[in-house]
Amino acid sequence: MGKTTAQKIFDAHRIDTLEGGTSVLRLDAVFCHEITTPIAINDLAARGKDRVFDPDRIKAVIDHVTPAKDSKTAEQGRIMREWARRHKIKDFFDIGRNGVCHALFPEKGFVRPGYTVIMGDSHTCTHGAFCAFAAGIGTTDLEVGILKGICTFKEPKTIKVTVKGKLPGGVYAKDVILTIIRQLTVNGATDKVIEFTGPAVDAMSMESRMTLCNMAIEAGGTTGICYPDMTTVEYLWPFIKDGFKDKKAALEAYSQWKADPDAVYEKTIELDASGMEPVVTFGYKPDQVKTVKEMEGTMVDQVYLGSCTNGRIEDLRIAASVVKGHKIADAVRAVVSPATPLIFDMALKEGLIQIFMDAGFCVTNPTCGACLGMSNGVLANGEVCASTTNRNFNGRMGKGGMVHLMSPASAAATAIKGTITNSSLYKGRK
């Protein structure tokens, strides 16, 4: 009987099995940020266990509120900084080099096919785009990971989502994943892995695949998975080129992690990309999804472009192509936050930042900030935000606020019009 990707990764990393079938997995990487890690650091110290299992396998960043906005966030940064120095964690990204973790760490080449990764952050599932088992966990599991380099998981069942066909112009990975979540519901993949496959996924860039996997958790999924292919190898090549004689050899090695054709799935669903439209959320749950057309005319106060879902260079290029030559609506304020310094730098050199500024956007440094209502664009009571982020929970971006999740193209078009609208890139039904 064939195996799913998750089964293969579990088999390669399992060091023990506990009663009830829980697997103890060896971790290839433990990622850390300043919201969930300082509590772990302080607790480990209080227990006399201020150690790390392997400083080279721990990657740390200050990203949620940066630069610090007040004494409390400054303290969180200080704890991270001192801990990283104390334990000689060389891959620690402080102000000036820091970016949103799930954009920064892939960019640095820290994730490889077949890896096991944990982080005290639910959107760790993003890294499954590289065919890794990457799961969000809480602070206690993070402590164990930091100390021992292990984590326990029940071997999850897998849902296979096949996206056939070709995406129409103006329809993006964000629309695909929202469409999938609408079908699966917010609880449809709880405790399960989602493998994304099919021609539409094969055609996606790594950035788009990360957008797809990023929101696996919004259906409850432990991680999303995309199979490795030449797109994966090309993205990773600068980091892996010494390990393989050529790209073909790398692909051959990585292909071992691809699910077997006769793997057993909990469920398989098929969608046709060619019939998809730009979509947007309308309530407090990410499975409450309508077409942009249906939501057209909804007034917004703020547009937010950024985050671990859609703050990458591809997203900024798409949004800038919509914004170019236009001004944002008078009643709207728009914020763009390139997700990493490299993305910011590319956006500067490509002239995208100028396009956003000319249109009236506020350009911020890379940070998670507004997505979870911490800084750089928190909503007031009753305000509405068109956002490229991943969560529309009640109060997420500020108490009493309403968040409509959408693609960068739709968000950019909405900024110009002042109400939810399709972008000019979408030529389909309007």
Place this chain on the structure above:
Amino acid sequence: MTYSGNIWLFGDDVDTDVIISGKYLRDDDNSVWAEHVFEVLDPDFSKKINKGDIILAGSNFGCGSSREQAAIAIKGAGIAAVVAKSFGRIFFRNAINIGLPVFTGRDIELESLETGDEAMVDAVNGRLHIKGRDYQLEKIPPFMADIISAGGLLNYYMQNESRKKG
């Protein structure tokens, strides 16, 4: 082990941001999280909780963020146990890891219940007694029960370690 108390009734998909808002993640003080638990729903929610109360919820309780602060806030506010039709994976793990008793009862009929009803959770036999009804709860494996009674995974680990040394 049994837990008896009045219930707080919740529907499906109660997310972590509703349990504890992101803005309190700057804090490192358990009492702050407890004080602001479910604030989005009612600013005085934590004041209305009596020690020993039980949360009874629909499916997917605690979905969303990995913030362990959500489980800590609920425990700190005095909630003795959370019973739900199902849980978000990370929340369930976090609850066990910090010693908050959580129970899954897929057949519970929430429609007939209201906040304030008296409930009794029998952890050993995996039963929920409420309004004359008796529901099956999924049994927690012994090692998880031990983790909960130790007050969380790390306390459990430290206890075992000192026992080995002793």
